[in-house]
Amino acid sequence: MTRIAIDAMGGDYAPHEIIAGSVWAAYEYNVPIELVGKHDDIIHELEKIKQNGFISDCGKKGTRKRIHIDISKLDIKITHADEIIEMGEHPGQAIRKKKKSSIVIGVKSVVDGSSDALVAAGSTGAAMAASLFGMGRISGIIRPAIAATIPSLKKPIVVIDGGANSECTPEMLYQFAIMGCLYSKQLLGIKNPRVGVLNIGSEETKGNTLAQETYKLLEKNKDKFNFIGNVEGNKLLLDTCDVAVSDGFVGNVTLKVTEGVATLLFRLIKEQFKSSVFGSMVGLMAQMFFKKIYPRINYEEYGGSLLLGVKGITVISHGRSKAYAIKNAVRVAKEAVETGLNKKITEMLGE
Amino acid sequence: MTRIAIDAMGGDYAPHEIIAGSVWAAYEYNVPIELVGKHDDIIHELEKIKQNGFISDCGKKGTRKRIHIDISKLDIKITHADEIIEMGEHPGQAIRKKKKSSIVIGVKSVVDGSSDALVAAGSTGAAMAASLFGMGRISGIIRPAIAATIPSLKKPIVVIDGGANSECTPEMLYQFAIMGCLYSKQLLGIKNPRVGVLNIGSEETKGNTLAQETYKLLEKNKDKFNFIGNVEGNKLLLDTCDVAVSDGFVGNVTLKVTEGVATLLFRLIKEQFKSSVFGSMVGLMAQMFFKKIYPRINYEEYGGSLLLGVKGITVISHGRSKAYAIKNAVRVAKEAVETGLNKKITEMLGE
Numbered sequence: 020m021t022r023i024a025i026d027a028m029g030g031d032y033a034p035h036e037i038i039a040g041s042v043w044a045a046y047e048y049n050v051p052i053e054l055v056g057k058h059d060d061i062i063h064e065l066e067k068i069k070q071n072g073f074i075s076d077c078g079k080k081g082t083r084k085r086i087h088i089d090i091s092k093l094d095i096k097i098t099h100a101d102e103i104i105e106m107g108e109h110p111g112q113a114i115r116k117k118k119k120s121s122i123v124i125g126v127k128s129v130v131d132g133s134s135d136a137l138v139a140a141g142s143t144g145a146a147m148a149a150s151l152f153g154m155g156r157i158s159g160i161i162r163p164a165i166a167a168t169i170p171s172l173k174k175p176i177v178v179i180d181g182g183a184n185s186e187c188t189p190e191m192l193y194q195f196a197i198m199g200c201l202y203s204k205q206l207l208g209i210k211n212p213r214v215g216v217l218n219i220g221s222e223e224t225k226g227n228t229l230a231q232e233t234y235k236l237l238e239k240n241k242d243k244f245n246f247i248g249n250v251e252g253n254k255l256l257l258d259t260c261d262v263a264v265s266d267g268f269v270g271n272v273t274l275k276v277t278e279g280v281a282t283l284l285f286r287l288i289k290e291q292f293k294s295s296v297f298g299s300m301v302g303l304m305a306q307m308f309f310k311k312i313y314p315r316i317n318y319e320e321y322g323g324s325l326l327l328g329v330k331g332i333t334v335i336s337h338g339r340s341k342a343y344a345i346k347n348a349v350r351v352a353k354e355a356v357e358t359g360l361n362k363k364i365t366e367m368l369g370e
Numbered sequence: 371m372t373r374i375a376i377d378a379m380g381g382d383y384a385p386h387e388i389i390a391g392s393v394w395a396a397y398e399y400n401v402p403i404e405l406v407g408k409h410d411d412i413i414h415e416l417e418k419i420k421q422n423g424f425i426s427d428c429g430k431k432g433t434r435k436r437i438h439i440d441i442s443k444l445d446i447k448i449t450h451a452d453e454i455i456e457m458g459e460h461p462g463q464a465i466r467k468k469k470k471s472s473i474v475i476g477v478k479s480v481v482d483g484s485s486d487a488l489v490a491a492g493s494t495g496a497a498m499a500a501s502l503f504g505m506g507r508i509s510g511i512i513r514p515a516i517a518a519t520i521p522s523l524k525k526p527i528v529v530i531d532g533g534a535n536s537e538c539t540p541e542m543l544y545q546f547a548i549m550g551c552l553y554s555k556q557l558l559g560i561k562n563p564r565v566g567v568l569n570i571g572s573e574e575t576k577g578n579t580l581a582q583e584t585y586k587l588l589e590k591n592k593d594k595f596n597f598i599g600n601v602e603g604n605k606l607l608l609d610t611c612d613v614a615v616s617d618g619f620v621g622n623v624t625l626k627v628t629e630g631v632a633t634l635l636f637r638l639i640k641e642q643f644k645s646s647v648f649g650s651m652v653g654l655m656a657q658m659f660f661k662k663i664y665p666r667i668n669y670e671e672y673g674g675s676l677l678l679g680v681k682g683i684t685v686i687s688h689g690r691s692k693a694y695a696i697k698n699a700v701r702v703a704k705e706a707v708e709t710g711l712n713k714k715i716t717e718m719l720g721e
Binding site: 109171172185222224226227230252253254255257269272273274275276277278279280281283284287288291292298308311312315316 | 533619627653
């Protein structure tokens with residue numbers, strides 16, 4: 020049975036929220052888990068959860084509730100890790116220096132077969148470096164990439180690379196297209212994903228050299244997937260594509276700008292409603308409609324981004340992840356294992 | 371007195387909306403204008419406006435009104451141009467081939483001193499190419515850049531380059547920083563603009579080579595402006611900086627994603643409100659609050675982006691510009707001339 024390892028010490032709200040989310044996932048998805056981190060801290064948290072349950076707000080206000088789960092019935096393994104890699108540390112140096120860190124030991128659990136996939140909410144750089152060095156690349160893959168899922172008008176779309184590689188070649192982006200397409204099919208259930216190059220114009224000749232060369236390479240290989248050409252930023256979320264390919268710099272900027280604009284708009288709306296008594300009333304009524312939108316645009320629904328192209332599964336969660344996001348991240352990890360995503364990537368791109 | 375030339379034939383709603391906006395600006399800002407395009411078409415439109423006025427929705431629904439302006443009192447010059455460059459044409463080839471196009475003749479008007487600045491809502495590429503070849507670069511400027519203004523939490527911010535140069539060097543970005551800073555000071559009235567590098571992390575070592583090298587160069591020159599380091603996409607619009615520097619590819623993606631996310635969110639909100647009778651009622655009440663937000667996030671308020679670094683002023687407006695946007699673009703052009711923006715750029719960067 021698929022077991023998911025979780026770096027219990029990584030993330031802004033570790034260990035409490037991470038462990039709560041892991042326990043929640045173990046219960047809800049009936050999946051064995053392996054909590055990696057300081058043994059005593061984990062035991063202490065589990066004891067607290069056993070006694071008092073934990074509070075989850077399901078990723079949004081107004082849904083806070085205390086959840087009680089009978090931990091004794093769950094399959095929970097604890098693996099001790101003495102060290103923690105902090106957010107500020109240089110990823111490469113940190114994973115070499117801190118061999119006993121929770122992220123390094125977590126990766127080792129996957130490599131040794133103790134678990135089948137890893138969820139990590141700490142330093143993204145450290146999670147990538149530890150996975151890359153620990154699991155190794157799938158033979159044939161030039162560079163692993165981050166496949167991030169973001170909400171759009173209808174279905175979630177995949178942005179790949181979400182930030183693993185700041186500098187890329189067209190050949191790398193071609194592989195990202197294939198991996199993103201498989202991710203979209205296997206995990207998001209999209210039958211024939213539309214793959215586009217994130218670009219600044221729709222014509223083939225638009226954009227920088229990388230975008231232009233990638234367009235040509237994808238066009239040449241369009242028998243392998245549903246290539247729809249270039250996709251511009253203003254249409255990206257309006258049901259024009261299912262997989263958007265870019266280098267990790269542009270991809271990461273795109274993901275973060277998306278988050279920033281949503282934050283800005285909701286702040287402006289809130290501000291307006293709060294500007295008068297009548298506004299507060301309307302705002303209160305409007306809130307029940309906003310609540311229905313929120314789950315559709317809440318990154319926590321997807322739990323995290325998948326690092327694709329390594330010999331193993333690592334789900335990288337947002338540093339701000341709370342229990343609800345971690346629960347979903349464990350689900351994503353489980354699905355990635357059980358749908359055989361890596362096997363399919365190897366079939367398509369492996370050597 | 372400052373005269374502004376307008377390419378009457380460029381843009382999705384040309385010539386009617388362009389001419390209406392120009393006339394509106396001439397009246398509201400008391401500025402002489404020069405309409406460049408097919409003489410008979412312009413006369414015809416002016417006649418129509420004289421008879422019936424024109425309709426403006428001030429950039430948003432619910433503010434539609436018919437505006438009547440006594441054209442006979444305005445200083446309007448008409449300059450005939452026989453050709454039009456269409457959206458799909460290759461900019462460089464088109465401006466060489468169509469020497470009698472409205473955009474080429476419009477640029478010529480500025481070069482010859484007939485007008486002081488140009489507003490163009492047609493092909494961005496053609497406007498850039500025509501301006502660059504017609505006006506020439508300010509001596510010392512490596513490459514002209516597009517300074518785009520976008521709404522943020524408090525004050526509008528400048529994103530430079532907004533799409534003129536897909537491939538850049540750190541030296542170019544250094545010049546963009548200086549030009550963006552002057553733009554922010556002179557036109558947006560920001561005293562000591564905070565300048566940041568648009569990047570995927572806050573640390574100096576984050577991002578691609580361009581971002582890292584630009585960070586170093588800007589840090590070295592921080593006596594020249596208020597350098598605040600890297601700015602991430604999620605914080606870009608939340609009052610963290612006044613000028614964000616990037617290459618034109620990343621800048622353009624950022625601008626378009628911003629537009630796309632706003633469209634998505636308002637669509638989702640509308641959809642929810644429309645889902646029930648009660649929702650429609652709440653939506654109707656909420657609309658009066660949204661209306662106050664709209665002008666703050668409406669690109670039409672800024673009228674267009676400035677092409678900086680050429681010996682002249684060109685305001686490049688959105689292809690979808692209607693009268694209200696064109697009116698504001700003329701205002702921006704006038705302010706750029708009257709605040710001596712180019713003189714200041716030449717003082718700082720000229721050779």
